Amino acid sequence: xxxxxxxGLTLSEVARxxxxxxxSLYKYVDSLMALYDQLFRRGMQAHLEVMRVAMEQAGTxxxxxxxxxxASGRWCLANGPIAQxxxxxxxxxxxxxxxxxxxxxxxxxxxxxxxxxxxALGQLGPKxxxxxxxxxxxxxxxxxxxxALANEPDLPWxxxxxxxxxxxxxxxxxxxxxPSSTKKK
Amino acid sequence: xxxxxxxGLTLSEVARxxxxxxxSLYKYVDSLMALYDQLFRRGMQAHLEVMRVAMEQAGTxxxxxxxxxxASGRWCLANGPIAQxxxxxxxxxxxxxxxxxxxxxxxxxxxxxxxxxxxALGQLGPKxxxxxxxxxxxxxxxxxxxxALANEPDLPWxxxxxxxxxxxxxxxxxxxxxPSSTKKK
DNA sequence: GTCTATATTATGATAGAC
DNA sequence: GTCTATCATAATATAGAC
Numbered sequence: 001x002x003x004x005x006x007x008g009l010t011l012s013e014v015a016r017x018x019x020x021x022x023x024s025l026y027k028y029v030d031s032l033m034a035l036y037d038q039l040f041r042r043g044m045q046a047h048l049e050v051m052r053v054a055m056e057q058a059g060t061x062x063x064x065x066x067x068x069x070x071a072s073g074r075w076c077l078a079n080g081p082i083a084q085x086x087x088x089x090x091x092x093x094x095x096x097x098x099x100x101x102x103x104x105x106x107x108x109x110x111x112x113x114x115x116x117x118x119x120a121l122g123q124l125g126p127k128x129x130x131x132x133x134x135x136x137x138x139x140x141x142x143x144x145x146x147x148a149l150a151n152e153p154d155l156p157w158x159x160x161x162x163x164x165x166x167x168x169x170x171x172x173x174x175x176x177x178x179p180s181s182t183k184k185k
Numbered sequence: 186x187x188x189x190x191x192x193g194l195t196l197s198e199v200a201r202x203x204x205x206x207x208x209s210l211y212k213y214v215d216s217l218m219a220l221y222d223q224l225f226r227r228g229m230q231a232h233l234e235v236m237r238v239a240m241e242q243a244g245t246x247x248x249x250x251x252x253x254x255x256a257s258g259r260w261c262l263a264n265g266p267i268a269q270x271x272x273x274x275x276x277x278x279x280x281x282x283x284x285x286x287x288x289x290x291x292x293x294x295x296x297x298x299x300x301x302x303x304x305a306l307g308q309l310g311p312k313x314x315x316x317x318x319x320x321x322x323x324x325x326x327x328x329x330x331x332x333a334l335a336n337e338p339d340l341p342w343x344x345x346x347x348x349x350x351x352x353x354x355x356x357x358x359x360x361x362x363x364p365s366s367t368k369k370k
Numbered sequence: 371g372t373c374t375a376t377a378t379t380a381t382g383a384t385a386g387a388c
Numbered sequence: 389g390t391c392t393a394t395c396a397t398a399a400t401a402t403a404g405a406c
Binding site: 022 | 380381382383384385
């Protein structure tokens with residue numbers, strides 16, 4: 001997928017690199033689309049786990065959210081093609097199964113919780129406890145990750161022109177959702 | 186490209202839809218990659234023109250920048266697959282020619298100029314007259330456009346969950362690059 | 371400027387031997 | 389669990405007739 005594009009994956013090439021004949025693969029996978037589904041499922045699971053651990057270690061509220069996005073960005077950049085498969089859907093006739101999508105639902109939930117915590121802590125105004133705020137955060141991460149992957153895919157997270165911008169962008173969240181009082185965490 | 190993904194374009198399918206045999210196409214185009222280059226070049230040209238007109242009509246500084254990004258977003262969403270070809274590079278062995286890239290260079294220049302104007306007008310602080318500020322803006326547009334195209338590709342610009350966020354994000358630019366004095370445009 | 375015919379290469383998938 | 393053989397399909401591209 002890295003060499004030929006995400007939808008350049010073929011069972012023939014997989015077989016070639018495994019030193020095996022193509023029909024042998026059908027003992028392990030039902031079809032090419034089933035293989036994509038496996039890659040999608042495992043990717044979603046690994047990504048969720050990485051994010052969850054980072055957020056739990058960081059605490060609550062904005063700290064957790066920032067740590068989670070940082071971990072997410074690192075994982076996505078380190079797993080470029082899988083992340084593209086997960087978040088950009090570049091394979092026309094591939095629809096992930098409900099099973100494969102499950103971790104994604106959970107991921108949204110923990111981010112939503114972090115936003116609610118940030119509001120409870122007075123880090124953000126009440127409007128940040130919303131779907132819209134979640135979309136804003138998703139735009140930040142999608143923008144940074146997308147630009148990094150398209151323009152400097154080989155640079156590690158935290159270097160280059162784009163990935164260092166994510167913390168700066170997260171710092172303006174309070175400008176978008178100003179806390180009413182001035183109490184700090 | 187819309188139906189099969191950007192790199193699902195084939196000369197055979199083009200011929201099929203033109204009601205023509207595949208070899209006939211070689212009178213008009215040297216190769217599949219040359220066809221991609223034409224699509225890229227014309228797309229870049231049209232996109233630049235749309236942006237330039239919108240910015241000139243809107244005035245200078247942040248007004249021009251906002252109008253340009255709005256026009257850009259509309260164009261990209263209305264020309265999804267071409268925009269993907271232009272900004273995401275989803276075709277592995279395709280490298281746009283220098284000729285095809287030329288409008289892109291000009292596009293960066295006019296955005297840079299709008300940022301400099303915004304600083305001169307006191308709308309943004311001096312640090313906004315920088316490459317970094319350009320990257321921030323590109324992250325905004327890439328994030329919004331990417332999320333819109335991936336999640337709600339058929340909704341027009343200005344509707345849905347993501348594209349209405351772009352003006353709100355542009356509104357926080359002064360929080361990222363605060364003007365030193367408080368003079369307004 | 372269009373066509374037929376063809377070369378070359380590749381794919382996903384199945385049947386069935388071992 | 390791996391293989392060979394095969395089916396059906398598709399792609400880019402060229403040669404050369406008309």
